[in-house]
Amino acid sequence: MRIRSPSLSELHAFATAARLGSFSQAADELHVTQGAISRAIARLEEHLALALFTREGRRSVLTATGQSYLDAIAPAIAAIEAATVALQTRRTERTLRLSVPPTLFSHWLIPRLPDFHAQHPDTTLSFAPYRRDDPLQAPEIDAWLRVGTREWPRHIQADYVVGRELVPICRPADLQGPHAIRTAQDLLARPLLFHTNYPDNWAAWFQGVGCAHPPLAPAADFELVALLVQAVIAGLGVAVVQHCLVEKDLAAGRIAIAVPQPVVIDRGYYLCQPAGRAASAALQDFRQWLLAQAHLGAG
Structure with missing residues (x-):
């Protein structure tokens, strides 16, 4: 025509x-x-x-x-x-601007994002640079994933997502042989690797499983979980980390859980937004999906 x-x-x-x-x-x-x-x-x-x-x-x-x-x-x-x-x-x-800590982003969130896009193909996710001292108020950002405890300032609405479960990790070979790790007490005979920013993780885990211990000193400390994992794989010692951050390494058999006694601490990752700010439809969908993912992981 x-x-x-x-x-x-x-x-x-x-x-x-x-x-x-x-x-x-x-x-x-x-x-x-x-x-x-x-x-x-x-x-x-x-x-x-x-x-x-x-x-x-x-x-x-x-x-x-x-x-x-x-x-x-x-x-x-x-x-x-x-x-x-x-x-x-x-x-x-339908564009959602988020800020996510790099460790959680790479180890836990990114592997799950294809599922979000499959469920919400009309939503575009955009990621802002991570700032440790971010006051969580910027109008151009819709929500933040941040480390915290149950107590948040009144001007922040926070939903717990994941990350409160600590587990000790070692090489799979450390669970074999006459000197294999079998109990929490056995870990005290190994070099303890610390997370630089959370040096109390080992003490929290030992206390959680009811294992008395002398003052703990790090054999080495690392700022990133990825470096802790690499140090464990290299045989430098054992570490205690958030379970959600080592799922892929555990599934691949690169590391193993040294003692199957997880300890739940107060600190974890929360989805945050300013209280009183109306959540867009895209943010509501993301929040619902994120909490469902966390529940699946806990299961």
């Missing part, structure tokens, strides 16, 4: 010039040159074989035919604009 309608750019030039009564003002509003407006309207008049404007001094005035044509096409142009704005608005509403 032959398309008889002119281009949308020509119609916009015509409608804007008709409303403002000036080709130059139409050019300013549409961010093009006056020559571009003149050429667009000339093409439109040639396409229709009709004169749409007459000149009255410095003003461009619609002819009767031009006014009749404007009355007919204006609602259609307005409808196209409204539909475009509505679509762009919905797309913006």
